[in-house]
Amino acid sequence: xxxxxxxxxxxxxxxxxxxxxxxxxxxxxxxxxxxxxxxxxxxxxxxxxxxxxxxxxxxxxxxxxxxxxxxxxxxxxxxxxxxxxxxxxxxxxxxxxxxxxxxxxxxxxxxxxxxxxxxxxxxxxxxxxxxxxxxxxxxxxxxxxxxxxxxxxxxxxxxxxxxxxxxxxxxxxxxxxxxxxxxxxxxxxxxxxxxxxxxxxxxxxxxxxxxxxxxxxxxxxxxxxxxxxxxxxxxxxxxxxxxxxx
Amino acid sequence: xxxxxxxxxxxxxxxxxxxxxxxxxxxxxxxxxxxxxxxxxxxxxxxxxxxxxxxxxxxxxxxxxxxxxxxxxxxxxxxxxxxxxxxxxxxxxxxxxxxxxxxxxxxxxxxxxxxxxxxxxxxxxxxxxxxxxxxxxxxxxxxxxxxxxxxxxxxxxxxxxxxxxxxxxxxxxxxxxxxxxxxxxxxxxxxxxxxxxxxxxxxxxxxxxxxxxxxxxxxxxxxxxxxxxxxxxxxxxxxxxxxxxx
DNA sequence: GGGAACACTTGACGTTGGTCAACTCATCTA
DNA sequence: TAGATGAGTTGACCAACGTCAAGTGTTCCC
Numbered sequence: 132x133x134x135x136x137x138x139x140x141x142x143x144x145x146x147x148x149x150x151x152x153x154x155x156x157x158x159x160x161x162x163x164x165x166x167x168x169x170x171x172x173x174x175x176x177x178x179x180x181x182x183x184x185x186x187x188x189x190x191x192x193x194x195x196x197x198x199x200x201x202x203x204x205x206x207x208x209x210x211x212x213x214x215x216x217x218x219x220x221x222x223x224x225x226x227x228x229x230x231x232x233x234x235x236x237x238x239x240x241x242x243x244x245x246x247x248x249x250x251x252x253x254x255x256x257x258x259x260x261x262x263x264x265x266x267x268x269x270x271x272x273x274x275x276x277x278x279x280x281x282x283x284x285x286x287x288x289x290x291x292x293x294x295x296x297x298x299x300x301x302x303x304x305x306x307x308x309x310x311x312x313x314x315x316x317x318x319x320x321x322x323x324x325x326x327x328x329x330x331x332x333x334x335x336x337x338x339x340x341x342x343x344x345x346x347x348x349x350x351x352x353x354x355x356x357x358x359x360x361x362x363x364x365x366x367x368x369x370x371x372x373x374x375x376x377x
Numbered sequence: 378x379x380x381x382x383x384x385x386x387x388x389x390x391x392x393x394x395x396x397x398x399x400x401x402x403x404x405x406x407x408x409x410x411x412x413x414x415x416x417x418x419x420x421x422x423x424x425x426x427x428x429x430x431x432x433x434x435x436x437x438x439x440x441x442x443x444x445x446x447x448x449x450x451x452x453x454x455x456x457x458x459x460x461x462x463x464x465x466x467x468x469x470x471x472x473x474x475x476x477x478x479x480x481x482x483x484x485x486x487x488x489x490x491x492x493x494x495x496x497x498x499x500x501x502x503x504x505x506x507x508x509x510x511x512x513x514x515x516x517x518x519x520x521x522x523x524x525x526x527x528x529x530x531x532x533x534x535x536x537x538x539x540x541x542x543x544x545x546x547x548x549x550x551x552x553x554x555x556x557x558x559x560x561x562x563x564x565x566x567x568x569x570x571x572x573x574x575x576x577x578x579x580x581x582x583x584x585x586x587x588x589x590x591x592x593x594x595x596x597x598x599x600x601x602x603x604x605x606x607x608x609x610x611x612x613x614x615x616x617x618x619x620x621x622x623x
Numbered sequence: 624g625g626g627a628a629c630a631c632t633t634g635a636c637g638t639t640g641g642t643c644a645a646c647t648c649a650t651c652t653a
Numbered sequence: 654t655a656g657a658t659g660a661g662t663t664g665a666c667c668a669a670c671g672t673c674a675a676g677t678g679t680t681c682c683c
Contacts, residue, residue, distance in 0.1 A: 143654075148553065162455070163466075172589055189591065201388065211533070211536075211540070211541070212535035213541050213617050214617040215544070215617060217540075217541040217542075218541075219537065219539075219540040219541055221533060221536055232525035233525075233529040233530050235526075235535075236522060236523055236526045237518050237523065237526045237527055237530065241659075242530060242533045242537070243533065260522065261476070265519065266515070266519050267515075268515075269512070269513075269514075269515030269518055272515055272518035272519055272522055273511065273512050275520055275522055276482060276511065276518055276522050276525065277483065277527065279479075279525050279529060280478065280479035280481055280482045280483045280525065281479075283479040283525060283528070283529050283532065284480070284483065284485065284488060286490065286529065286532045286533065287457070287467060287479075287488045287532065288468055288488060288535065289536055290457075290532065290535055290536060290539065291457035291459070291465065291488070291489075293536065293539040293540065293579075294457070294458070294463075294465040294467075294539065294579045295459045295463040295464075295465055296459070296463075297670095298605055298670070300668080301670085312637090317423065319590065322631075324631095325630075325631065326630070326631085333540045334538075334629070334670070335670075335671060335672080336630085337631090337632080337633085337670090337672080337673095338629070338669090338670055338671070339631095340632055340633080341632090341633090341670090351535070365510060370645095371459050371460040371461060543639075544639080544640070545642095555643095570660075570661095571660075571661065572660070572661085580640070580641085581640075581641060581642080582660085582661070582662090583640090583641075583642085583661090583662080583663085584640055584641070585661095586641090586661065586662055586663080587640085587662090587663090588640095590663095602670095
C-alpha cells in the first residue's frame with residue numbers, strides 16, 4: 132500500500148534508460164513483437180522500469196496518466212471504486228500485457244486504480260513522448276489500434292456476461308479462461324487469492340464460495356487453490372461459452 | 378425484421394459512390410472532421426449508404442464484418458444475445474456515431490447484432506479497403522485510435538456501473554446522460570421506448586417501471602416519454618456521478 | 624507453544640431484481 | 654363501434670445475491 136516502497140530500477144547506459152535484458156523482454160511482447168527493432172528502440176528511449184512490492188499502489192483512480200504501462204513481471208489488478216465504498220476488480224493483468232492505453236491517449240483521469248497483486252516490474256513509456264510517437268509512427272499506431280480493438284471486444288463480452296449470466300456462470304467462464312485445453316479434464320491452479328477472484332467475477336467472497344459449491348454439480352472440485360475440472364466441454368456448455376454466436 | 382427491406386441509396390457519379398450531400402454529412406462528423414478533405418474523399422471512395430426501416434436487422438451476432446458503419450440518420454441498437462434466450466442492449470447509437478470498428482479491424486465475428494431502432498441511413502466503409510487505409514494513412518489511424526479510446530473508457534464505466542450500482546442508480550445515470558444541463562431542473566424526452574431503455578439499463582421492463590417510481594423520491598417524475606428532473610445535482614449525487622474520482 | 628491476523632467457509636436472514644399474471648390504456652383495424 | 658394488439662404498470666411470489674455473524678483452518682510472529 133506504500134507508494135514509497137517502489138524503486139526505480141534503471142541503469143542508463145547508451146542514452147537509453149532500459150537495461151538490455153529489459154529491452155529484449157519488451158521486444159518479445161506479443162504487443163510489440165511486430166515492430167521493427169529500430170522503431171522499438173526509438174519508442175523506448177525514454178522508457179523506465181519500476182519495481183513494486185505486493186499491494187503497492189501503482190496509480191489511483193482520478194490521477195492524470197503520465198505514462199503507458201506494461202507488466203514485465205508479476206500481476207497487476209485494475210480496481211474501480213465508487214463513492215459509497217464499493218470496489219471491484221475490472222481487470223487482472225499478467226506479464227506481457229499493456230494497460231491504460233486509452234487514458235494515456237485521451238489524457239483523461241484514470242477510471243481505475245492499479246495495484247500490484249504480486250511483486251511486479253512495470254515498464255513506463257512516458258505519455259507525452261508516447262502520444263507523439265503514435266501520431267508520427269504509423270506502424271505503432273496500427274499495432275496499438277489492433278491491440279486496443281481486441282481489448283475492446285473482451286470488454287464487450289464482459290458487459291454481456293455481467294448483464295446476462297449468473298455468478299456461477301461467470302465463475303465458470305473465469306475458470307475456462309485459466310485452462311489451455313479445450314477438451315477432457317484438467318486441473319488448474321488459481322493464480323490469485325479467492326477474494327481477488329471474487330472481485331474479478333463481480334461478487335462477494337461469500338458468494339464466490341457458494342458459486343464454487345454450486346459448480347460441484349458441473350464436475351468442478353476445489354481444493355485450496357487447485358481446481359479440478361472433470362469435463363471442460365460440459366463446463367463450457369454450462370456457461371454457454373462460444374454459443375454467443377447464434 | 379426483414380433484411381430485404383433495406384435499400385441501397387447510392388448514386389455513383391464521379392467514380393465516387395456517395396452523393397455530395399452524404400459526403401458533406403460525413404465531413405461534418407466529429408469522428409472525421411479533423412481529417413483533410415482529400416483524405417476524407419479517399420477513404421470514402423468505396424463507401425455506400427443503405428437505408429433501413431424501423432426494426433430492420435443490420436447484421437447479426439456471429440456474422441463476419443464486411444464494413445465499418447456510421448449512423449448518418451436514425452438510431453441503431455447493438456444487442457448481445459446468449460444461447461438460453463437472454464438478450465440485452467449493449468449500446469444505442471445516434472446520428473454521427475461510428476460502430477463496430479473493433480470487429481472490422483480484428484476481422485472477428487460480431488459480438489452483437491445491430492438493429493435499426495428508427496428508420497436509419499447507414500454509411501458503410503468496406504472492411505478490406507478500410508483496413509488498408511488505416512494501415513497506410515497515419516492520420517486516419519490516429520483518429521481511429523482516439524475515437525476507440527474514448528469508446529473504450531465508456532465501456533469501462535459501464536462495467537463499473539453494472540458491478541457496483543443498483544438498477545435505479547443506473548437509470549438515473551442514463552437520465553443524466555440525456556440532459557444537457559448540469560444544474561437546476563429540466564425536462565427530457567425519452568428517445569426510445571421504455572422496453573429499449575430497460576434493455577439498455579440492464580433490467581426487465583417491470584423493474585424499469587419500479588426504478589422510475591423509486592426515483593420519485595429523488596425528484597424524478599415520469600409522464601409518458603417526458604421525464605421531469607427537479608434537481609439535477611441531487612440526482613447526480615444519488616448515483617455518485619462524477620464522484621468516481623476519489 | 625500461544626495467540627494474533629488473515630483467508631476462507633457456512634449458516635441465517637434481508638434486499639434486489641426476475642417471473643408470472645392481471646390489468647389499464649392507447650392505437651390500429653375490421 | 655367492437656375487438657385486437659402492444660406498451661406499460663402493478664401485485665404476488667421467487668430466486669439470486671448481499672450482509673452479518675460465527676466458526677475453521679493456516680500462517681506468522683513473539
